[in-house]
Amino acid sequence: MSEAHARRLQYLRERTVGDTTVMELLGDIDILTAPLVSVRIDALTAGPRPDLVLDLRRVSFIDCSGLRLLCRARNRIRTQHGRLRLVTGSPRFLRILRHAGLAGVFEVHTHLPEALAHEVEPSAVSAQAG
Template sequence: MAEGEMTGVERVAQPGRLSVVSTATDGVHVVSLAGEIDHETGDTLRQALDACDTPRPRIVVDLRQVTFMDSSGINVFIAAHRTVSEAGGWLRLAAPGEAVMRTLSIVGVDAVIDCRDTLRQALGN
């Protein structure tokens, strides 16, 4: 994890499906996910990425512990990227596992949304 102060830990869990831990590090909203992203957990992810009350939001999504992602996750990430970009901010995806990265690459999300190999890289400039 990058150096800096962490504040505002918020946990959202959907038993057995998707766990979300939200923190802030040096003004960056970090959303750490664990589990599966699919049509049943899409709303949980959408809520975790909602930064409508933040001017120029900066969001990093830590995907290290995501084991599966279908098109629902792709749609949520694209919509969040669009919203955050329109607000003058950015969205980065960090440390996707092989299966998740393959999904991102197949549909070309990695060409639209900045994907970094590690959380540290995603938190950097």
């Protein structure tokens, strides 16, 4: 990866909380960085019933490549009977989801502890804020 790519996606960290993998991202998810993230998500979701939280609270920009990455991850995880949650407090990101016709498609939380809860909360399934 070039230095310019590394600056655009400045931070990619993972940790495990119980049976859940939390991937934290910082910077831009765009046409230049989405392939890197996609490869890592594929590796993290290779097994049966993957449980993944994508922490997007520090993502400053996402383009259609980033949205495609999120949709691909969701579809891959659902096919394997797993669970994907997004964490973001950004009204702008939620507006992007709505305008792209993706509101209600993702389980979205504003705080990480909510996303790590084992029960699916009905209010968390919809991206209606903002």
